[in-house]
Amino acid sequence: MATSAVSRSGRETRDSVVIRFAGDSGDGMQVTGSQFTLETALAGSDFSTFPDFPAEIRAPTGTTFGVSAFQIHFGGTDVMTPGDAVDVLVAMNPAALTVEVSDLKVGGTVIVDTAAFNERNLSKAGYAKNPLEDDSLARYQVLKFDITKLTADAVKPHGLSSREAHLCRNMWALGLLLWMYGHERTATVEWLNRKFAKKPVIAAANIAALNAGHAFGETAEMTEHMVGYVVPKATVQAGRYRTVSGTEGLAWGLVAGLRAAGIEKMVFAGYPITPASALLHTLANLRAYGVITFQAEDEIAASGAALGASYAGALGVTSSSGPGIALKTEMLGLAIATELPLIVIDSQRAGPSTGMPTKAEQSDLFQAVHGRNADAPLAVLAPASTADCFDIAIEAVRLATKYMTPVIVLSDGYLAHAAEPWRIPREADLPRFPVTYRTDPEGFHPFLRDAETLARPWVRPGTPQLEHRIGGLERDYDSGHISYDPDNHARMTKARADKIAGIANDIPLQHVSLGDDRGKLAVVGWGSTFGAIHQAVKIARDEGNDVAHIHVRYLSPFPRNLGELLKRYDRVLVPEMNNGQLVKLLRAEYLVDAEGFSKVTGKPFRVTDIVQRIRGGAPPPSEGSGLGGEAG
Amino acid sequence: MTVTTITDAQLAPKDYASDQEVRWCPGCGDYAILKAVQKACADLGLVRERTVFVSGIGCAARFPYYMSTYGFHTVHGRAPAIATGIKLANPELDVWVLTGDGDGLSIGGNHMLHVLRRNVDLNIILFNNEIYGLTKGQYSPTSRRGTRSPSTPLGSIENPVSACAFALGAGARFVARSIDTLQAHLIATLKRAHTHRGASFVEILQNCVVFNDAVFEHITGKEVAPDAQVLAEHGKPLLFGKNKEKGLRLKPGTLALEIVAATAGDVLVHDETNRPLAQLLAALEPPFPAAMGVLYCSPAASYERDVYAQQAVPKGNSDLDALLNSERTWEVVP
Numbered sequence: 028m029a030t031s032a033v034s035r036s037g038r039e040t041r042d043s044v045v046i047r048f049a050g051d052s053g054d055g056m057q058v059t060g061s062q063f064t065l066e067t068a069l070a071g072s073d074f075s076t077f078p079d080f081p082a083e084i085r086a087p088t089g090t091t092f093g094v095s096a097f098q099i100h101f102g103g104t105d106v107m108t109p110g111d112a113v114d115v116l117v118a119m120n121p122a123a124l125t126v127e128v129s130d131l132k133v134g135g136t137v138i139v140d141t142a143a144f145n146e147r148n149l150s151k152a153g154y155a156k157n158p159l160e161d162d163s164l165a166r167y168q169v170l171k172f173d174i175t176k177l178t179a180d181a182v183k184p185h186g187l188s189s190r191e192a193h194l195c196r197n198m199w200a201l202g203l204l205l206w207m208y209g210h211e212r213t214a215t216v217e218w219l220n221r222k223f224a225k226k227p228v229i230a231a232a233n234i235a236a237l238n239a240g241h242a243f244g245e246t247a248e249m250t251e252h253m254v255g256y257v258v259p260k261a262t263v264q265a266g267r268y269r270t271v272s273g274t275e276g277l278a279w280g281l282v283a284g285l286r287a288a289g290i291e292k293m294v295f296a297g298y299p300i301t302p303a304s305a306l307l308h309t310l311a312n313l314r315a316y317g318v319i320t321f322q323a324e325d326e327i328a329a330s331g332a333a334l335g336a337s338y339a340g341a342l343g344v345t346s347s348s349g350p351g352i353a354l355k356t357e358m359l360g361l362a363i364a365t366e367l368p369l370i371v372i373d374s375q376r377a378g379p380s381t382g383m384p385t386k387a388e389q390s391d392l393f394q395a396v397h398g399r400n401a402d403a404p405l406a407v408l409a410p411a412s413t414a415d416c417f418d419i420a421i422e423a424v425r426l427a428t429k430y431m432t433p434v435i436v437l438s439d440g441y442l443a444h445a446a447e448p449w450r451i452p453r454e455a456d457l458p459r460f461p462v463t464y465r466t467d468p469e470g471f472h473p474f475l476r477d478a479e480t481l482a483r484p485w486v487r488p489g490t491p492q493l494e495h496r497i498g499g500l501e502r503d504y505d506s507g508h509i510s511y512d513p514d515n516h517a518r519m520t521k522a523r524a525d526k527i528a529g530i531a532n533d534i535p536l537q538h539v540s541l542g543d544d545r546g547k548l549a550v551v552g553w554g555s556t557f558g559a560i561h562q563a564v565k566i567a568r569d570e571g572n573d574v575a576h577i578h579v580r581y582l583s584p585f586p587r588n589l590g591e592l593l594k595r596y597d598r599v600l601v602p603e604m605n606n607g608q609l610v611k612l613l614r615a616e617y618l619v620d621a622e623g624f625s626k627v628t629g630k631p632f633r634v635t636d637i638v639q640r641i642r643g644g645a646p647p648p649s650e651g652s653g654l655g656g657e658a659g
Numbered sequence: 660m661t662v663t664t665i666t667d668a669q670l671a672p673k674d675y676a677s678d679q680e681v682r683w684c685p686g687c688g689d690y691a692i693l694k695a696v697q698k699a700c701a702d703l704g705l706v707r708e709r710t711v712f713v714s715g716i717g718c719a720a721r722f723p724y725y726m727s728t729y730g731f732h733t734v735h736g737r738a739p740a741i742a743t744g745i746k747l748a749n750p751e752l753d754v755w756v757l758t759g760d761g762d763g764l765s766i767g768g769n770h771m772l773h774v775l776r777r778n779v780d781l782n783i784i785l786f787n788n789e790i791y792g793l794t795k796g797q798y799s800p801t802s803r804r805g806t807r808s809p810s811t812p813l814g815s816i817e818n819p820v821s822a823c824a825f826a827l828g829a830g831a832r833f834v835a836r837s838i839d840t841l842q843a844h845l846i847a848t849l850k851r852a853h854t855h856r857g858a859s860f861v862e863i864l865q866n867c868v869v870f871n872d873a874v875f876e877h878i879t880g881k882e883v884a885p886d887a888q889v890l891a892e893h894g895k896p897l898l899f900g901k902n903k904e905k906g907l908r909l910k911p912g913t914l915a916l917e918i919v920a921a922t923a924g925d926v927l928v929h930d931e932t933n934r935p936l937a938q939l940l941a942a943l944e945p946p947f948p949a950a951m952g953v954l955y956c957s958p959a960a961s962y963e964r965d966v967y968a969q970q971a972v973p974k975g976n977s978d979l980d981a982l983l984n985s986e987r988t989w990e991v992v993p
Binding site: 036065068069071214260263264265266267268269270279282283286292294296313314315316317321323324325328329330331332333334336337338339340341343357358360361365441452453462466487489490491492493494495496497498499500510535591 | 662677679707708709711713716723724726727728729730731733734737739740741742743744745747748751752765770772773958965966970971976977979982983984986987988989990991992993
């Protein structure tokens with residue numbers, strides 16, 4: 028908590044706060060976090076969230092690997108990351124405490140449910156002694172409440188079973204935290220009434236628990252350590268806002284792109300995989316917007332069905348995570364060879380192979396840019412934030428249809444689930460780029476190229492007199508017929524490369540997100556690391572360092588001024604959540620002496636990791652930076 | 660679907676041929692299949708621009724290049740997936756899938772299973788020559804035990820899959836078998852398959868003159884054919900032999916077929932809606948005759964039809980601004 032002052036209301040002021048809710052995966056921590064986020068948004072703060080849940084659906088209760096956590100960072104100014112260190116930890120059981128306490132600031136607050144610290148739970152969490160009864164938590168302010176009993180008392184009039192009453196504990200904790208930060212409960216009450224519309228007793232009990240937690244803070248039962256806080260509102264651009272996750276941003280952006288292109292239907296074909304499935308689920312409810320979703324038998328079929336749909340004139344979209352993208356590789360080759368639009372969303376996760384399905388990484392950049400047989404170029408984009416997911420998805424549709432090419436969008440497991448406030452655009456203000464299907468038989472062949480874009484015509488089967496055959500075999504530049512002619516293959520290879528390279532003339536020039544367009548150090552990032560890099564560069568600049576932040580959203584092709592821009596800095600530092608991939612692309616493309624800075628822990632960069640590196644120090648040891656920090 | 664009833668001019672079989680030179684080996688059974696498909700197209704009066712031939716990889720997969728319709732030569736085994744996407748995008752298109760025993764039952768076996776199970780309205784034609792031709796003669800998933808090939812110099816020790824039994828097992832609702840050289844029967848079978856709504860699966864025994872010549876001779880040879888083939892026709896007794904002197908019946912007390920004299924009273928009458936009977940017929944091996952014709956036909960709603968039925972209700976609000984403003988929003992005033 029950055030600064031402190033006592034307001035007239037008796038509440039202390041905080042510039043920004045980081046709260047982490049942690050408990051068993053069945054304790055409802057994600058719901059608690061989401062509702063706290065909503066109330067925070069409605070209170071006018073800026074925020075960034077980070078849900079961190081286990082791969083196991085329902086791990087055995089009380090175990091450390093079953094701990095599910097939700098972190099929110101909120102405040103008045105420039106909240107761009109979920110926060111490095113935690114101010115307030117809500118630990119619903121000993122396992123949550125032991126897993127999460129190391130991220131708590133010295134002097135930070137822990138709120139625990141004492142009833143959960145029984146012998147059985149302590150032993151499952153690996154505690155030999157109860158940490159609430161020794162001095163092991165002496166560095167923190169520990170607020171011990173029997174949340175189980177307080178919740179049971181609150182819901183008693185509603186006649187719930189003890190199991191049902193136990194499930195209301197998270198609402199009690201939420202009520203207390205809402206009181207601590209002076210937030211309203213209205214939206215949560217509305218949400219509970221909606222969610223349990225068919226079970227009014229459950230709704231009423233949860234609301235009772237919520238209110239009891241809030242009243243607990245308000246009344247004499249407070250301890251000396253427990254005070255209320257005020258967090259200022261953020262000063263942001265005027266407009267209508269909502270919270271948006273990366274998944275929502277991508278789904279809605281695809282729909283917006285579909286409409287901007289004037290295409291009647293989108294066929295979204297996917298196969299269940301963490302953390303990409305949420306996109307399939309979201310789009311499955313958007314039938315009214317021309318979206319047809321198809322759960323295929325495997326990743327290969329998903330990409331095939333999407334490509335078939337594009338061939339037939341719809342917008343074909345497929346989505347997966349790293350291991351699934353690997354299976355789609357062959358179909359991407361066919362899409363490149365037949366020059367059809369195809370959008371591939373990759374929610375990257377830690378690997379190789381199955382890796383860590385719920386943990387984010389940025390390690391599919393090489394796979395996206397180069398991971399195919401033969402010379403097979405395509406366009407690659409990466410959103411910088413959850414809000415940017417919407418714009419990037421629209422841009423993917425524009426490029427795929429204008430250039431008749433597959434486009435890979437590199438999201439990741441963090442962006443997929445994280446949420447931020449988002450200024451809602453109006454459709455009337457969005458770009459429009461209507462596609463034209465070829466209908467004129469005069470002089471037609473399927474690989475005639477547009478002089479400017481080098482794209483071939485898009486012809487819908489069903490169009491009279493344009494019947495033609497396409498496929499994966501090399502084709503003649505001038506007729507589109509199968510050709511094994513050596514010179515023709517060289518010409519076609521070049522045409523495919525030139526087409527993608529030409530996209531560089533149709534995308535914005537690379538701009539500098541923060542700092543000067545020349546100087547001592549440029550910190551160059553891509554994807555979900557935007558917030559951490561931005562904050563770090565800001566801090567370093569405030570300390571007097573000559574440093575700038577450049578964030579690359581177009582990864583293939585790069586913006587055409589990128590090389591020239593990078594050469595204006597003495598040093599280029601590339602923080603990435605991989606073992607050094609963008610850094611190698613930049614070095615190969617521009618012969619710049621860029622330095623890598625890797626973090627491969629499955630967790631996002633902390634601001635301090637990057638600040639220390641800018642200052643010239645090693646990152647703090649507690650988290651490490653992964654191997655290959657000097658990768659070049 | 661209405662497309663098949665619309666004819667512009669009456670097209671001849673040659674009007675369905677593209678201007679490309681056909682490049683199969685001289686004497687390949689694929690020529691006869693191409694001819695039969697073009698004749699079936701003409702007889703059905705298919706509209707070329709609404710017809711799409713989709714294939715995977717292999718000798719059979721070159722097929723689309725030789726048709727004057729729309730065509731998509733895709734990747735190995737994946738034609739059913741691509742064809743599914745085409746039907747999802749435009750259910751009005753008349754989509755055919757051409758595949759082989761390696762393409763459809765080995766590398767693409769999974770896709771074949773699911774496209775049949777879903778009952779996507781496709782005409783699926785599987786050319787079975789029991790060998791990999793384009794890669795120069797390796798044994799395939801339909802090759803019989805003992806097949807000697809470059810990759811099985813001591814003879815294959817794998818058990819072959821029966822294409823029709825596989826299709827039935829996958830839940831196909833139209834399963835038929837014919838032979839490249841049986842032109843009239845083949846054309847009639849293709850036309851039946853085309854009129855069927857939902858996935859129709861036709862296995863064609865096809866001779867590979869170069870790598871597996873005469874592999875079906877024991878079924879197709881002039882001398883042996885009458886005894887080695889039984890023609891399944893709905894409502895007619897399952898008789899075979901030069902003078903139709905033999906018949907098939909259920910062996911009493913079992914779930915197996917046996918060969919009896921045609922005069923025996925209880926020769927089975929083919930019922931193409933009877934799935935267990937179709938499974939018995941599909942699996943027949945010597946000394947039984949091979950079953951030809953429509954083994955099974957029992958139509959049900961096709962996948963893409965049901966998809967579009969769900970798309971239609973409830974249509975709901977399609978206002979993008981309403982979508983973006985759904986759930987809680989808040990206003991920040993200047």
